[in-house]
Amino acid sequence: MSVDSGADAGASLYEDQKKIYPATVSGTFRRLKWAILVVGMAIYYLLPFLRWTRAPGQPDQAILLDLPGRRFYFFFVEIWPQEVYYVTGLMIIAAFVLFLMNALAGRIWCGYLCPQTVWTDLYFAVERIFQGERREQMKRDRGPWTFDKIWRKAATHLTWIVIAMLTGGAFVLYFADAPTLLVELFTLQADMTAYVWVAILTSTTYLLAGFTREQVCLYMCPWPRIQAALTDEWALNVSYRVDRGEPRGSLKANKKLRAAGEKAGDCVDCGQCVAACPTGIDIREGLQMGCIQCGLCIDACDAVMRKTGQDIRLIGYDTDINIERRERGEAPVFKFFRARTMVYVVLIAVVASVMAWRLGTRATIGLNVLHDRNPQYVQNSDGSVRNGFTVRLLNKKAERRELALAIAGMPAGTRLETSSPAKTEGGALLLPVDSDQTREVRVLVTAPAGAALPVSQDLTFVLRSPDGEIVNTRDFFKSP
Numbered sequence: 001m002s003v004d005s006g007a008d009a010g011a012s013l014y015e016d017q018k019k020i021y022p023a024t025v026s027g028t029f030r031r032l033k034w035a036i037l038v039v040g041m042a043i044y045y046l047l048p049f050l051r052w053t054r055a056p057g058q059p060d061q062a063i064l065l066d067l068p069g070r071r072f073y074f075f076f077v078e079i080w081p082q083e084v085y086y087v088t089g090l091m092i093i094a095a096f097v098l099f100l101m102n103a104l105a106g107r108i109w110c111g112y113l114c115p116q117t118v119w120t121d122l123y124f125a126v127e128r129i130f131q132g133e134r135r136e137q138m139k140r141d142r143g144p145w146t147f148d149k150i151w152r153k154a155a156t157h158l159t160w161i162v163i164a165m166l167t168g169g170a171f172v173l174y175f176a177d178a179p180t181l182l183v184e185l186f187t188l189q190a191d192m193t194a195y196v197w198v199a200i201l202t203s204t205t206y207l208l209a210g211f212t213r214e215q216v217c218l219y220m221c222p223w224p225r226i227q228a229a230l231t232d233e234w235a236l237n238v239s240y241r242v243d244r245g246e247p248r249g250s251l252k253a254n255k256k257l258r259a260a261g262e263k264a265g266d267c268v269d270c271g272q273c274v275a276a277c278p279t280g281i282d283i284r285e286g287l288q289m290g291c292i293q294c295g296l297c298i299d300a301c302d303a304v305m306r307k308t309g310q311d312i313r314l315i316g317y318d319t320d321i322n323i324e325r326r327e328r329g330e331a332p333v334f335k336f337f338r339a340r341t342m343v344y345v346v347l348i349a350v351v352a353s354v355m356a357w358r359l360g361t362r363a364t365i366g367l368n369v370l371h372d373r374n375p376q377y378v379q380n381s382d383g384s385v386r387n388g389f390t391v392r393l394l395n396k397k398a399e400r401r402e403l404a405l406a407i408a409g410m411p412a413g414t415r416l417e418t419s420s421p422a423k424t425e426g427g428a429l430l431l432p433v434d435s436d437q438t439r440e441v442r443v444l445v446t447a448p449a450g451a452a453l454p455v456s457q458d459l460t461f462v463l464r465s466p467d468g469e470i471v472n473t474r475d476f477f478k479s480p
Ligand code: SF4
Pocket: 238, 273, 276, 277, 278, 279, 280, 281, 282, 283, 290, 291, 292, 293, 294, 295, 296, 297, 298
């Protein structure tokens, strides 16, 4: 049985991807994008080489994700695996910052800061260097494969691959001592994992920035859908001023209309805004999912407006409210301080404050306790009951310390013992832990015979540092 309906037979459900050749523009937003690109890339490539003085024996790299050592160094902060909630906190702050940016000025993240946009912009620039401007590129792509076309294409792709390799190369420098790893990478002495990651990032950068480009924003990235649900009528978005631009027409036609006393728009229908758009959309058709809010059409249109002697910002950052107000002949209003933005600011401040407070007051010792699962208790021949625990002690200071482990909540006569070498002091075990290290010990808690204990008794492990810091962990003591 066929489901084809005559004329549609053989037609594809999917439109072929058309290559976009964005025209070069100059202006405020282009300059801003260049500045962000240069600063952003400088930070990305140079940050791994920034040094930070720490205690002897600790790495001196300012930002280091030390996976073998299970530490994350961020300037003066050292995060242990047990403190991964700081990373969660950072991600929550990043999400709220993104929401706030969206509430203030739409997809500015997409247009200016997203790595996909930044690297694609750089790849466009490389394309222009070797293959010329938009028209030249389009003409060459339609033409036959001449020597001129081949060497220009080859130079473009070679440069793209070098940029992609530098991108992947810089990424792995965040995971080891950067100067050492850099030398190892070039002398082929680095670990195979490093080469694998460089290869993965090289290929993804080359593919995403060189080929899929705006397709990533249109089809792969979830943010356009999310932001569409989060935006409101007060958010600034790149918009075409319909009230001023329409009816559009050539400069000559518009002049004639005006001379005849009829309404004529400022848009001369030159198509420069569409030609400049890296996602190939026509902003005059209204706000669209494909618009990444990069502002390049504003620069393109401003140049046309200047050339034709008209006011600039026929396309500009505007709000839905103002578009409606202008249509009614009312003056535009901007409202940056509103409930939505204030809620985001408060949430960012709260999460940041909690994190800062936790960081400022966090203990330099830590304690994790794991009760034996099987058997949960052992009854000795003298009637006493014994429970076994695996205890991990954390010493986050850059000096070896003797930590005192004790228990609380158990009846008098309960003993705390370990098979590891340890001194005792007032019922506590004194366990030395090396600087910036963890130590695992097996401990046994034995309740005396005749102690009237329930089946499960709350028990607290207490760890004390020589400086007087105390941390507690609650567990339970099992009895028959
Ligand atoms: S319509 Fe304008 S702001 Fe939107 S993506 Fe295209 S050039 Fe950028």
